[in-house]
Amino acid sequence: MKDQKELSIKVDGKVFSINDEDLTLLDFLRSEVGITSVKDGCSPQGQCGCCTVLVDGQARVSCVTPVRRVAGREITTMQGLDGEIKNEWAEAFSQVGASQCGFCTPGIIMRFAALQKSGKQVEIEKVKRSLHAHLCRCTGWQTIVEAWEKVGKSEGIIETKEASLRASIEGRSTQKIGLDIVLGMGGFSSDTAPSNCLIAVPDSSGGWSLGENLTEARNRAQKIQGRRTTVNAVPPIELPPGDWDAVLKTNWVEPGYLETDSAWCEPGGEPSTPLANGGAFGSKLESPVPEVARSLANKYKRPVLAILSREDSVRLGPKRPPIAGGVNKNGQGVIRVARTSGIVDAIHSVAPEIEVEEIDLRGPITSSKIRAAGWAEAQILLCGALGEVGTIISPDGSSASAEVDDRRINISVRCGKPLNEMVLRSYCIGAAHMAWSWVTSESLTVDENGEVQDLTIRSFGIVRAGEMPEVHVEIEPDKGKSINGSDAVFAAVAAATWIHKGTLPEWPTG
Ligand code: FES
Ligand code: FES
Structure with a gap:
């Protein structure tokens, strides 16, 4: 030694x-x-x-x-940041909706604080470049750049009940808005776990290794850490035979939420939630970590924090299911989709005329609970067949339309009483980023044994700050019940992006 x-x-x-x-x-x-x-x-x-x-x-x-x-x-x-500086950043991020789950935000504020302290006039392109060292899955970057421009020009704090309610409707899970969220205090399970917790991490044999701290648990698990492959992702499903007005093949897509799954539990107690301040786009709804924490805590008579690393989250977490579909202008068609509980109903909720064939594939688990899974693909194919986006209506009843070119994305959304326009705008911009990124850049390589080969967070293809068109959001007045609007925006922007890219038959289009 x-x-x-x-x-x-x-x-x-x-x-x-x-x-x-x-x-x-x-x-x-x-x-x-x-x-x-x-x-x-x-x-x-x-x-x-x-x-x-x-x-x-x-x-x-x-x-x-x-x-x-x-x-x-x-x-x-x-x-350790100067109190006034910290507060200025927190207010700036809060006022423009630059922090949603808040997991990425403290790191970005630290980088911005260092850049600001350089004392020189900083060009906005340099600010965007500085964000290349970061990933944010929620906001789509634009509001983060706006926060840079806003800092030191306080206009009061956005911390209303209505703002949090709109955030929770868009996040489909409890989400709070406030300065503490921006400063990294969203109440994530890995932060709130008691200090005497045993740490549990997945090992390579399908079990869990424990340690007194994360380093010890990971050493015991003897896992080889994540890597990315140089092999290109190939959509796994063949197109249905037929003469179609539009065809599309997609791949498995990693939801890529930044806070990996974690939950802790006291012996005999109830586990904490892995959904502390956001729903991870539906991906954590069936997370295994609460039950793992509960059973290990009961077994070892100690509080246990079960936590996934990034690689664990890619290997074990649910993906957006791949599809291959063909449709005609009259609304009829066939979508083949990786067998996924609930996916047939999701597609039929917006496209009852489309026949759905579930296909058994070797690959990572999939979920129909991930943002607009199935119904977005059906709407997108229908838009592709018609050659225009029109208005997308979500199963919730919200509506959205979008126009896209390489420089600009224009969105219009109607989703009941907005409650807080700044928050709704932020979620719509985040959804536009996720849609543009999905169509043009994202997919996972899966080998013939069904093992995911893209195991690092950069290998998912998430579009970086500075590579996004500018997003403009128009919120249509509506006094109805407030409902989720960003999922309809996600489908509309994906459809418009695909049409803009020439309705190429495979995603990502590049
Ligand atoms: S860069 Fe350090 S945790 Fe991701
Ligand atoms: S706010 Fe950036 S990852 Fe959620």
Whole structure:
């Protein structure tokens, strides 16, 4: 065993001694110092930016930084930012809807704070480039850039009940709006777990390994960490035979939510929810982690936090099911889709004339609960056959239309009483980003054994800041019951993007 030197690090003005020089800065900050605003979205991949802190004033991802490399240096986290500066950022993000689940936000604020402190006039293109070190799945980037422009020009705080209600309707799960959410205090299970929790992570044999901390649990699990493949993703289903006005083949798509699944439980208690501040686009509704935490806590008579790494989440989490379909202008057609509970009903809810064939495939699990799964594809095919988007009506009864070119996306949405237009706009921009990204760039490579090969968060193809057309949202006046509008926007923008790209028969179109 090699000799461990004692190191010292200054964190937010306080000096700490460390004996384990192999510990990452992220693990040290979260497990040893207890700073939970520094998030773990992909460690040890170093690709999502959620764990960004300042090292001697420079932004750096802490999950790939061993503590020995920052010995004697000064670390600043959100907790150590000047109070006034922190508040200005929190207000700016809150006022434009630049934070939804809030998981990515503290890391982005740390990077912005470092950029701002450089003292020079910063061009907006540089701000967008700085975001290339980050991933946000909720907001679609535009409002984050707006927050940069807004900082220091406070107009009061957006923290109303109506804003949170609109966020929860759009997120289809409890979502709060407020300064604490922006600052990383969304109440995520991995942050609220008691400090004496055993940590449980999936091992390579289908079981769970436990440790006193994340590093120990992962070492025991002996997992090889994620990688991406250079093999291109090929849509797995053949088109139905026929003479169709429009055809489309899609692939498995990773929902790519930033906060991986986690839940903790006391012995004999009820597990915490992995849906603390957002619904992960429907993907966490059947997450296994609460029951794993419960049974391990009962077995070991200790509180247990069950948590997935990014790679676990890609391997085990549900995907958007692939389809291959052909339809005609008269609304008739055939969609073949990976066998998925509820998907036939989802398609028939908007397109009763389309025949659905479920196909058994080797591949990751799929879910019809993921945003607009099935019904969006049916609407998109119908729009492709007609060569125009028209108005998309969701199964909820909301409506949306969209016009798309390479520079601009125009959206119109009607979804009952808006409650808070800023929040609704933010969710519509996020949905537009997810739709554009899906059509042009996203898919997962799955090998012949059904194993996902794209295991890093950058390999999903999520479109970065600076690569998105500008999004304009028009909210149609409506006094009716408030209903989800962003899913209809998602379907409308995907249809308009596909038509703009020439209704190519396979996605992603590039
Ligand atoms: S957790 Fe460090 S970059 Fe993702
Ligand atoms: S707000 Fe960025 S990932 Fe949710």
